[in-house]
Amino acid sequence: MKFTINREEFLKGIMNAGRVTQNKVDPILSNLKLDLFEDKLTITASNGTLTIVTSIPAISNEKENIRNITEGSTLVSGRILTEIIRRLEGNEVYFEVLDDSLAKIESDNSSFKIGAMRSEEYRDLDLSIDGIKVELKASELTDAVNQVAFCASEKSSRPILAAVNLECNSQVLTFTATDGARLGRKELAVTNTEMFSVNVPSKSLSEVIKTITNEDTVNLYISDKKVVFEFKDTILVTTLIFGDYPNVKNIIPRNFYYFLEVNANEFLKAIEMGAITSNERENVVKVIMEEGKVSITSKSQQNGSSDIRLDLFRYTGERLEMSFNCDFVSTAIRSLKCQDVLISFVGEMKPFTVTNNNDGSVIQLITPVRTY
């Protein structure tokens, strides 16, 4: 295997792929697999859960990316290869597998020999593109993941809560994530009529949206064992988390009796300021709402007490006090990315929702904290 490649294209490819390598569970996955066949270089990387396969065509848009091609495959350390290609300064890089255990990399005045392995040593991965196809705008998928994925929990004793549930029903694709104390839900209109429900690792989704920042559309292929994300010269394949996702349909209240409409920025500043005197580990603030007056307060033996009055708000309902985790509410508000936020309450100690008045497709549900 040998080739001469445009350094920038090569770097883009290995950096894109290199993000999902890992070294902890299985050392073989610290490598990138390079396959040079049929006039393209394919780079494969995996962390065991998420796999990325990205290709650099020898010629694209009449530009020659790769020349001097002798076909072949190899495995090389993702970290070392990236470090070398990143630091080299020439326009082109020459890569050659000398034997099954050594690869040579050259550019301008610099020459490296690094360890290589036979590509057969790599983990066997199911990368077939099959299942129900769902076409999404890249921006829609990104928004959905950003508005929901942070509610998933890696730390729970229930592994299923590390997933975002993707459920399709009546041409609506619903993203749901919860850690037990908060829940995020986002609905996207799709043309699909198939029904499915899969639990996608939240971390895989977060990686996927990092790779699609410049894309228009992404095709998802949903099957029982995996989800494939496909765009341009790249596919990402994630395994699923098996098990039934908790039934959260009845958790979201239907009727509310207290409504607080606030300016997102002012409210964020106020609760974060109010939280300064909260117990550091809990970060709990209390909002005291009555007609014409809303204030935020926190109190702890250690740090003192605060009292922050809101300027911009509309409150409808009887007097109500509500204590909550400041981080949960501020993350929820920020994820909505809107100017005005509606917070709707059922009553004391009942979960409340944080929503955007102009966009009913996303709901953030938060469980209050009991304070004494």
Added chain:
Amino acid sequence: MKFTINREEFLKGIMNAGRVTQNKVDPILSNLKLDLFEDKLTITASNGTLTIVTSIPAISNEKENIRNITEGSTLVSGRILTEIIRRLEGNEVYFEVLDDSLAKIESDNSSFKIGAMRSEEYRDLDLSIDGIKVELKASELTDAVNQVAFCASEKSSRPILAAVNLECNSQVLTFTATDGARLGRKELAVTNTEMFSVNVPSKSLSEVIKTITNEDTVNLYISDKKVVFEFKDTILVTTLIFGDYPNVKNIIPRNFYYFLEVNANEFLKAIEMGAITSNERENVVKVIMEEGKVSITSKSQQNGSSDIRLDLFRYTGERLEMSFNCDFVSTAIRSLKCQDVLISFVGEMKPFTVTNNNDGSVIQLITPVRTY
């Protein structure tokens, strides 16, 4: 004690001082001491080694900084006070000590009550300004510390190596620091004729230069037990490290037989590129020099081997190979901040110097590493 203060001036003062608070050794030092007397607010903070005292005059440049003054003193948590003042939005802040255990802070719609202590609880500190006075340009002091302090070592079993030695002799003030494997030395011309030698904690010097970024001159007051740095409305006082500083005078070679002149940028890139394949923990590269050819190489079982040829250099001497810690040399070169660097060698396994051809006041000395 109560006062109304310009928020920005207050924030600047407590942030400047707050950097040196600490909580680990002595919890009382996590506080800021506020003293409001004689038409100025004095803020004191200390980490036990370095103490900063900065003042905000009630009126400066015809601008009223503090009004509504009732004199007094108090201790409040540096972290909480800074967090509150940083997040408040009004132009002015009202501060009042309610009793010996509580202080009130108000601005616009926000009100806080935080814990306070009697200022008598604070640690007794010797903040008298006495000793030999040395006047330095702030930029000179900053350069000297930046070029030398990184050679000191917190980790050595010899506490004295955590110091920068300041020695005055024949109107030359010499800064020296060494960790045993490298040494930095900088000479400054001064008008003083007194002789002294003191060991100033390297960390204290690094903090001092962070506070003088906007100053013209700094006055140092050197005595047996402490060094005072004075400028404008601020003094910093550091304790010293006792003991004799190692005699390093004879370590710096007088005669050299091999000379490598390089472009700093190209050489930095080359050694950092060469180090990619070094053993990760050791980060050692070898420079192979002969007339007309200089190359950098490293080799490890784990990462492979490199061979980087230099383009821009002038080498005088017989063939020489020299292995060294890449970080030591790159830190030394960067500290010189010059375009061309001269590296002078005595011979194999002998310490070598890294210097700026146009500035003899600073020398970096580095011990090579034995490789097999």
